Amino acid sequence: MISLAGRDILHAWGKFVFTGIGLGLLIGVTLVMAGVYRGMVDDGKVLLDNSGADLWVVQKGTLGPYAEPSSINDDRYRGLLGMPGIAQAANVTYLTMQIDRGDDDVRAMVVGIAPGAAGTPGWPPYLIAGRQITRSHYEAVADIASGFQLGDRLDIRRNQYRVVGLTRRMVSSSGDPMVFIPLKDAQQAQFLKDNDALWQNRRRTAANPVFNRAEVPGLLAAINASQETSQSVNAVLVRLQPGQVADQAAEAIRRWKRLTTYTRPQMEAILIGKLIATSAKQIGMFLMILALVSAAIVAFIIYTLTMDKIREIAVLKLIGTKNRTIAAMIMQQSLALGLIGFMVGKITATFAAPFFPKYVLLIPQDSVVGFFAVLAICVLASLIAIRMALKVDPAEAIGG
Amino acid sequence: MSSKGIRIEGLSKRYGKGDTAVDALKHVDMQVAPGEVVGLIGPSGSGKSTLLKCLGAVIDPSGGRMILGDQVIFDNGWKVRDLRALRRDKIGFVFQAPYLIPFLDVTDNVALLPMLTGMPNDQARAQALELLTALDVQHRISAMPSQLSGGEQQRVAIARGLINRPPLILADEPTAPLDSTRAMAVMRILNDMARQFETAIIVVTHDEKIIPTFKRIYHIRDGVTHEEVGEGRSLE
Numbered sequence: 254m255i256s257l258a259g260r261d262i263l264h265a266w267g268k269f270v271f272t273g274i275g276l277g278l279l280i281g282v283t284l285v286m287a288g289v290y291r292g293m294v295d296d297g298k299v300l301l302d303n304s305g306a307d308l309w310v311v312q313k314g315t316l317g318p319y320a321e322p323s324s325i326n327d328d329r330y331r332g333l334l335g336m337p338g339i340a341q342a343a344n345v346t347y348l349t350m351q352i353d354r355g356d357d358d359v360r361a362m363v364v365g366i367a368p369g370a371a372g373t374p375g376w377p378p379y380l381i382a383g384r385q386i387t388r389s390h391y392e393a394v395a396d397i398a399s400g401f402q403l404g405d406r407l408d409i410r411r412n413q414y415r416v417v418g419l420t421r422r423m424v425s426s427s428g429d430p431m432v433f434i435p436l437k438d439a440q441q442a443q444f445l446k447d448n449d450a451l452w453q454n455r456r457r458t459a460a461n462p463v464f465n466r467a468e469v470p471g472l473l474a475a476i477n478a479s480q481e482t483s484q485s486v487n488a489v490l491v492r493l494q495p496g497q498v499a500d501q502a503a504e505a506i507r508r509w510k511r512l513t514t515y516t517r518p519q520m521e522a523i524l525i526g527k528l529i530a531t532s533a534k535q536i537g538m539f540l541m542i543l544a545l546v547s548a549a550i551v552a553f554i555i556y557t558l559t560m561d562k563i564r565e566i567a568v569l570k571l572i573g574t575k576n577r578t579i580a581a582m583i584m585q586q587s588l589a590l591g592l593i594g595f596m597v598g599k600i601t602a603t604f605a606a607p608f609f610p611k612y613v614l615l616i617p618q619d620s621v622v623g624f625f626a627v628l629a630i631c632v633l634a635s636l637i638a639i640r641m642a643l644k645v646d647p648a649e650a651i652g653g
Numbered sequence: 654m655s656s657k658g659i660r661i662e663g664l665s666k667r668y669g670k671g672d673t674a675v676d677a678l679k680h681v682d683m684q685v686a687p688g689e690v691v692g693l694i695g696p697s698g699s700g701k702s703t704l705l706k707c708l709g710a711v712i713d714p715s716g717g718r719m720i721l722g723d724q725v726i727f728d729n730g731w732k733v734r735d736l737r738a739l740r741r742d743k744i745g746f747v748f749q750a751p752y753l754i755p756f757l758d759v760t761d762n763v764a765l766l767p768m769l770t771g772m773p774n775d776q777a778r779a780q781a782l783e784l785l786t787a788l789d790v791q792h793r794i795s796a797m798p799s800q801l802s803g804g805e806q807q808r809v810a811i812a813r814g815l816i817n818r819p820p821l822i823l824a825d826e827p828t829a830p831l832d833s834t835r836a837m838a839v840m841r842i843l844n845d846m847a848r849q850f851e852t853a854i855i856v857v858t859h860d861e862k863i864i865p866t867f868k869r870i871y872h873i874r875d876g877v878t879h880e881e882v883g884e885g886r887s888l889e
Contacts, residue, residue, distance in 0.1 A: 254768060254769065254771070254774075255757075255761060255764075255765065255768045255774060257754075257756075257757075260756045260757055260761070261756040263756070264755065264756030264797075265756070564752060565752070565754050565755070568746075568748075568752045568754070569754075570737070571709070571711065571740065571746055572740065572741065572746060572766055572813070573738060573739075573740040573742070573766065573770075574737075574741075574769055575737065575769070578769055646711075647711050647740075648706050648711045648712060650746070650748060650752060651702060651705055651706055651711065651746075651748070651825055
C-alpha cells in the first residue's frame, strides 16, 4: 500500500529535516542531561573504586568523609591494623579548594595520602605519565582534568608542590579532579593557620597565666606546638584480607573502636542516595520539562502540518479514504519527525558530551529508553492533529 | 431510459428546527441514465450544493428516495451502513478546483484510491495509466500537480473520479476556472467517459459556455427541480 506519510515527507523534506534538526537539538540536550546524571553517579563509584578501600572508618556519628566533615586522630589506624581480618589501613584527608594554575585557578580535591607505595588505600591506582610520590613532602600527582602537566609547580596554602605524576578519572563525587599530596603536607594544608593567626594565637596563649607559668618552663612552648600541628585525618581507609566479610569487619570496628564504619554498598548509598540526591531530582525535573517541551513542539508542528493539508484531508475523506489511513499518515509523520529528531539528538549529544566541564556518561540503555520515550511522545503529540483531521467535514471539499 | 444510473424521488433537506428551520431542498426529482451527462443549474442559494452533498452521501437528506443502479441507497434514511465505502465504490467526484494531492505525482493521484483499498500498487498504476492515456495526459504521468496546467490538472482530477469505475460522477463546476476551449475539452472528456464507462454524470454549473452542450438540464430554484430539454450542441 502507498505510504502517504512517506510521500508527503519526501515532497516537503526540507521542512521536515529542519524541523527535525530543531527537535533533535532539544532531544540532544535531554540526552546530555541524562548523561550528566549518569556521570555524577559514575563519579561517585569511581571515587570509591579508586580509593581501593573495603571499609571507610570515620568520625563517630558522621556520614564522612565525602558527605560530611569527619575528623579522627591519625594514630587510630594502628589499632585497626591489629584487628583480625584487616590487611591494610591508611589515613587519608580530603580538602576541596581552588588551586592556582597560571593566571587561572582550578577547583580540585586535594587528597592527603599516607606514606607507602602504589596499592596503598587512597593512592592513585595507576598513572598515565610520570611516577608516584616518593618523597615525604612537596610532590604531587594530579588528575589530567586539572590541566596540570608534569613538572608544573602548584601552590597549596603556604607550600609549593611539583607535579611528578599524572593520572586519569580520579575525581571527587562532584567531578572535581584530584591532586594527591603527602599526608603530612595535606594535614598542614587542612588544619594549619596562617602566620598572623598563629602569632595572634601565641600572644593570647602567652597572656593566659594558666598556660604561661614561670615555675613550669617549657609549658607555653608545648601548648603552642600542640596548637600549631594537626594530628587529625578525615578517614581511615581499610582493606580487608581476602575472604573476609566486610559487614562483620565493619561491625567489629564499630563495636571495639567506637568509630563509624561504612562498607562499600553503604558508602555508595550515601554518595548516590544522599550526596547527589538533590542534583538528581533537579535533573529529573529538567528532563520532565524538556520532555513536555518536546511533546508540545512535536504536537504544534504536526498540528500545523495537518492544518496545511485540511483541504487534501477533506478530499481524501470525500473519496472514501478510511479514517485509520488518515490517522496513520499523521502518526507516521509524527514518528518520522521523532526519528529524525532522535538521530540528530543522539549525534549532537555524542559529539557535545566531551566538551562539558563535568563528566557526561551516555549509556546505550538511556539511548534506548530515550528513543522509545521520543516515539511515545510523538504518538501522543500526534493525537491532537489526528483528532482535528478526523473532525474535518468531507463536505468542505465540495464547498457551497 | 435504463433503470440503472441514478433516480431521485422527492428528495428533501431541512436545516435546523422549529422557527429557524430552512428547507434547502423541498422536492427534488431527477433521473440520470448510465452514459448520460446532465446539467444542474440554478442561482446561488438555490440548493445546488446541498443536492450535490446529499447525492454524494456527505450529508443526510431529510426525506425522499435515492436509487443508485439497482440499489436503494436512501429511503427516508440511509440504506447502506458504510457511507464512506459507498462514496469510495459507487461515486466519483470532480471539483471546481482539481484538489489534487500535492505530494503525489499524477499517476499516484489517480491510483491512490484503489491502492488505499488494497489493490496492488502496480495494478492500480496500470489502471491509472490507462485512464490518463484516454484523457490524453499520459505524457505527464510523473509530473507533480504543481507542474501541470489548469486543464491538465482538471483532466487528472477527472481520471481520479473515474478510477473505480463508479456508476455516478458528481462534477461541481468542473469548467469554472478554464477558458472556453479547455472548458469544451473537459465537457467532451466527460461525455466520452460517460459513454465509455456507462457512468451517469451530473454537472453542477453556472458556466454559460457549456450549458448549451447538455441534452437535458435540471433547473433548481428554491429547492425544487424542473427538468428541461437542452440544446445538446455539438462539442466538436
